[in-house]
């Protein structure tokens with residue numbers, strides 16, 4: 001499943017961003033459509049985007065952005081994780097299936113599932129967390145299927161937009177006991 005700097009899943013390939021991905025990365029970053037109703041565009045400028053990719057800032061062990069592609073190399077979104085600076089055994093994930101036509105086909109669930117396996121098995125995380133807008137039903141459906149539990153409801157700031165959201169968490173014991181991570185039906 002994990003080959004060098006890629007994560008392969010049954011239908012997807014998740015890889016490091018390279019310079020050639022910059023135009024798409026920037027276009028998605030400014031697009032309301034790519035973010036959907038419950039995420040605010042980050043609006044990364046060209047210089048920062050180029051620098052982020054070239055410097056490897058988004059490809060550190062503790063902070064990584066994957067480009068999600070279909071097996072025929074069509075890019076459909078991004079998946080990021082970072083380790084909490086104050087508690088590095090806890091990873092936080094953020095996912096975006098940027099092409100609306102590719103939503104609701106199971107790709108969001110699949111991408112997150114294989115990153116979760118990587119975080120617990122390779123990086124030895126003890127817990128994985130995600131924030132979602134309180135109304136983001138598709139993402140909450142994904143998280144429930146993947147074994148996450150609701151921890152708390154809180155106010156948070158999403159690129160200057162105030163949102164009410166849920167914090168979901170899964171710890172390593174739940175991961176180890178969950179058949180979703182042992183049997184792969186996709």
Ligand SMILES: CC(C)(COP(=O)(O)OP(=O)(O)OC[C@H]1O[C@@H](n2cnc3c(N)ncnc32)[C@H](O)[C@@H]1OP(=O)(O)O)[C@@H](O)C(=O)NCCC(=O)NCCS
Pocket residue numbers: 034035036037038039077094095096097098102103104105106107108109110131132133136137138139141142145
């Ligand atoms: C949220 C998101 C990652 C989900 O990924 P996805 O590939 O669309 O979701 P999946 O196809 O894996 O489906 C997950 C579940 O949500 C359900 N679902 C999908 N779209 C839905 C919708 N519009 N309304 C209600 N449920 C929906 C699916 O039926 C599925 O549940 P099921 O297996 O019980 O049928 C994706 O829609 C997305 O990136 N949206 C925009 C950005 C975003 O909101 N990111 C998450 C921030 S926390």
